[in-house]
Amino acid sequence: MANKKKIYGIILAFITFIAYILLAAQPIPQETVLTVKWIKSLKGDYNETGPVTGQLIPFTLGNRFGYADMAGNPILNKEREEIVSLSAGYWAEYPPTPRELVIHNSRPAATITINNPQGYPLFLDDRIFLIGMDQCSLEELDDEGRVLWRYSFEAPLTCIDAAGTYVLTGTLDGMIDLLDNNGKPLFPSYAPGASRIPVILGCRISSDGSKLAVVSGIDKQRFLFLEWYGNNDYRVTFHEFLRGEGFRREVQMAFIENDTRVIFEQETGLGVYDVRSRTSITLPLSGRLEVLDEKGGDGLFFYITSGKNGEKRLTAFKPPSLELINIPFKTESVFLCRQGKELILGGGMTLASFALDKL
DSSP states (O other), X not given: OHHHHHHHHHHHHHXXXXXXXXXXXXXXXXXXXXXXXXXXXXXXXXXXXXXXXXXXXXXXXXXXXXXXXXXXXXEEEEEOOSEEEEOSSEEEEEOSSOSEEEEEETTTEEEEEXXXXXXXXXXXXXXXXXXXXTSSEEEXXXXXXXXXXXXXXXXXXXXXXXXXXXXXXXXTTSOEEEEOTTSOBSSOOBOOOOSSEEEXXXXXXXXXXSEEEEEEEESSOEEEEEEEOSTTXXXXXXXXXXXXXXXXXXXXXXEETTTTEEEEEETTEEEEEETTTTEEEEEOOSSEEEEEOSSOBTTBEEEEEEOGGGEEEEEXXXXXXXXXXXXXXXXXXXXXXXXXXXXXXXXXXXXXXXXXXXX
């Protein structure tokens, strides 16, 4: 009898063990890893016109700027001598008071020459703009340098973004303007207010122009999210006051994950606003924010912070609270760009591409 009870006990324990495995076990999540694809040195100047692999990657790294293709081939690699404006489609280098402005395309070739320009070039969303010398006016140019439209502001511009044929601007006096592709305002200038010093410190527009994100004011500083409700009617659907005294400079912001999230710099960390749930969280930062991944993808985004003694830290974050990668490294200057499943990093005189894989 005792032996039978012992056998029954072993069988019961075994069944319990199997049932626990089947009912309580959870799948092990896949780890995100970075696999090196190529590493390229930026020593020496290049200006190539040969075959290009994939789209071009515009980069600025320390005192160098240019373009590399997706295979790491440097299409343009120059030491910066003057002020540089750079985008995926255009670039220009010019002195503080230019008598002549030459705008190149990214392949590269001189495309536009402007004599006695009355502003500084800015390239957004494959469009060419000139910001007035006093920063109180904005012009858009066509691909032959002709002025398409001009808009004047009551105060200097502090931030600007363009997407989906729209242009979103913020000014020193705390006003927001949304312009169409003819430079016409879509609604009267809007002032978020509610702060002692009403200045717009950051503004971004979604790819289709239906959503606006703004960081405004000093003492107190706040984040606002506006959505289109038809007939050029944009309404504030979320806002929050940010902790701390707030920045007194332009803040980094971006729409990511196909416009489903907004990330924005704030004094106490990195804000992440979820468009679908209309909720926000703040991620603590281990140092000053250097650069953001402005695209996101696969439910995660990257950013680089700087600490003491030139230490930088690359972090990959998966909302709402999962940190997947945290890698320290040392360099004076940094670059970060996301292209689909590839992450392009720069430090010192080196560019490197990493594939985003899962184990």
